Amino acid sequence: MGFFVEDIGIFYLTIYGGIVIGLLLDFYRALRSNFKIVKRISFVFDLIFWILITSVIFITINLLERFDLRYYHFVALFLGFILYYNTISKYIFTLFNKIISFITSLSKKTIHYIVSFLNNLYYIIIYSIHFIFDIICYIPSILLSTKRKRKKKKGVGA
Template sequence: MITYVSEQIYVFLTTLYGGIIIGFIYDLYRILRCIFKPKKIATIIEDLIFWIVIAIIAVHVLLFSNDGQLRFYVFLGFLIGAILYNRILSRFVIRGILILLNKLKSLLMKLLRIILFPIKIIKKFFVMLFCPLKKKFSPLYLRMKRLFLMVKIWYRDMVKYTKFMRNKK
């Protein structure tokens, strides 16, 4: 099969682009692993999913560009694309994604504060309502607590002594 140089250049540039996409997905994977800090089994599952996604992308790029033919320049294109992405774009993409995630986090926190505001108001109302009652009944509560503690100690001692008496016979 005769392949022209222009077709080979097209395939090389397409695989270069595929390498850049693979590098981007690897950065996303690194960010997710840094955020969630998975355990050993979750890491194995995540690695498997990562490699399946990378394989799907590589196969798609190969089928799209040259009907799945494997040549040396195809592997070279993927490798050079991933290295170029890692050296040139990776820092900016990671910073951008982290800025985006921080903005999203602050937006969600503001939304959560807005949602929880009525609950805080209701809580303050009940605290103001029951605070005088708490002061009034606090001494009674402490006395009852001591009384129940004494009953508990008395019961525990009785169980201990009955066991002791049974073992003596």
């Protein structure tokens, strides 16, 4: 009787592994729907997704049974995934979409503000250097040219 209860407990814990697989699938679907780059190189992201799924299964089986693989592990993983997908998947998917769109919008605004700040800082620095250059170069030359004109006027009028 003890082994049966233990197997039932492991079965339920393996169902949680299926739920985690469903969460990863919804996160991946949200990434694909929000970013064009994920659609363009989907082979790479599919490979990464399946590596993550395999590692979730690997970790689940390792933690629960020390690699004593039984058929009900696959049944429980599938059952957990189906339970998740048919109950709360659409809400989690919507939540992931909102989180991803919020993060992307926030990062775009942050980058925009940083770029505009740096652009304004650039013009402040350039105009300051230009002003200093004017003070150093043009004002003395203007003073010298007005001094020469005064000497010419004095010399012409005498």
